[in-house]
Amino acid sequence: MTDRQPPGSPAFLARLAERYPVVFVLREGRIPPERPPSGIKVYEDPDLTLYWQGPPPRPELLEALRLLASLHGELFRLKERELALEKALADQNRLVRFLLHELKNPLMALLGALELALEMQDEVSPGVRELLEIAEKSAKRLRDLVEKAREYLSLGEGVRLKSERLDLFRLARQAAEEVLPLARRKGVELRLRLPRKPAPVYGDPDWLYQALLNVIHNAVKYTPPKGRVVVRGVLGREEVGVAVADTGPGIPLEEQERVFEPFFRASTRGEAEGSGLGLALVKRVLEAHGGGVRLRSRPGKGSLFYLYLPRPRPGERAPMGRLLLLALALLALARLPVYPAPLGGRAFGGSLPAGEVARLPGTELAFTPEARGRAWVWRSLWGGGARARLLLEEGGVEVRRHGGAALTLLTPEGEVRPTGTVFRTDREGKARLSLYAGSVRLGEERLMEGQxxxxxxxxxxxxxxxxxxxxxxEAGGVRFRFTPVAGARSYRLEVRAQDRVVLFASLQGPYLYLPREDREAQARVYAVDEAGLLGYPSEPVFFRERYSFYQGKKRLPQDPKGAEAFLRRALAVFPDDWEAIAELGFALYLQGPARYEEAALLYQKALSLAPNADTLARYGRLLYHQRRLSEAERAFREALEENPRHLDARWGLAEVLLARGDLPQAEALVRGVLRDDPAYPLARFTLAKVLLEKGNKEEAVRLLRAELEKNPDPEVKALLEKVLSE
Incomplete structure (x- = not known):
């Protein structure tokens, strides 16, 4: 039978992760746990984040995955509420049980005192006796209510039920006999139509007896004098039941669903007393045994309650010949491999999955991008578990084994059958094996760890x-450097990302790795000795490949819209990348006033993640253009606290001070910028504006012309033309 899991459950998400290149990040961890949380972020809420790690999928598939992820979130929140409600209900039940227990002792004392008082014949007047009898009757009713409530709660809290083979009809007969005196006193005819043939069921005799007694007692209690109650046994193919029919007042249709609720009493009960817990207890008892109770009733005609339990099926013994044939068939099947079995993305008998990190039970195989050869994978009932044979013709593979699949590595120089090991095999002319953990038998000798x-x-x-x-x-990528190892002739750099070995390069010194995608990655380096054997790998360095970020950044400031597209793609994968957030803010700022508010929000988010002078200076420039001068000044001054020599912040602050009329401070700042960087864009323009305010037109014109030669900015040109025309 297929194991069906509800959509959104962890087991269902695990099945999806087996079929699609996705990672679900939950509060408790991630599914599957071995994959890093990277790729395209498809969905995010407080309880679950979904990443897509494969090639761009179809839109309808993404939409379906988003729907499933949101469904998981809803299920998670519903489960939390359910647990909270269960806890609250359990606390409430404990309190009620405590109160019921505490009520019992004083109640029994009260009943005892009332009985003693009623026995004092000569000392009690008729009027007082009547009052005492009323009190005794009420106390007994309260005692019955307490007992019923205790029984109901104990069953609801998961009391351990016995499982005995018993005769349901016999229990029904005993319960009816107990109620018979009440029926005679009321003048109600109680008929038993229970077959003599036993009705075997499995259950707790005490609780089932109580359920039958409740129903029969209720039937007699609510049936008027000269009425009739019939207890009938039913033997079906799938169930065994007892039907209790009466000629009582019946129950209105709209109330029939509620009669099994605790403390509910039908409107047709008349003056008959009761706790409202009897039928609720009956329902719980029957359902706890895998059965149930059904009701049919017509007001004025009576009611029929049907209590039923599943009928146990007798065991069947298979014919010996059939068992023998089955055993022979299993033995025959056990000798045959079952195809196909996956190895990475390949099927049985396919080429090696170059560059993939393939997994079999208890075994991980990381193939280099240059790996070539053949793979045979199968599962045999005879040998138990998965088996794999690899013929490595080029490239290499790192093998990590923890038991599980039986593995044989074939080379022209011989076979290697590792168990519980970690090793690398690479081919450079001849196969080379580096053993990092465990041991491997090579012919008559054994290779030990570290050899x-x-x-x-x-x-x-x-x-x-x-x-x-x-x-x-560095320079749009990651620069890897490593300490030299004595005896090494060269080094190998391995980069893994998303269960792939994306690079296995030979190098002699530092290496600049340029990103190819947006993803989490890790790098390791090996020293290679004179024999071509790879030494122990370095500790992994985890990093982010930020292809879209660098593509967007290099388009600024010339192509802000193109940069925006790349930067948004980068943030879809790494939403916490403050640099990408800040660069996106800059791209929006360059698109003009219509995008200023969006840019401001992005700058604020970037600063909340990583306060720094560059972002503060850009944010200050945006605020300046929005004429929010006080906020702009604060941003520039905060940037200068981070870096007092920051040119952008000093120039921006000079612009703010100029707008506020603080000419000496503005002039001092902008001259300092030009002193540190004579070619700083627009610094001469700002100084020219200061000089114009001070009346030094000649010097201002000279500065504007010099700026226009270096930077043909429209604002510079417009100001120069205006000054010359005056």
């Missing part, structure tokens, strides 16, 4: 130690 071997030769030597690897953002 390497050139297969087919006598070369055996200890592995070189791991270099120390560092990475830093």
């Amino acid at each position: 390497g071997a050139v297969l087919g030769t006598a070369v055996r030597r200890p592995l070189l130690p791991a270099p120390l690897l560092r990475g830093a953002a």
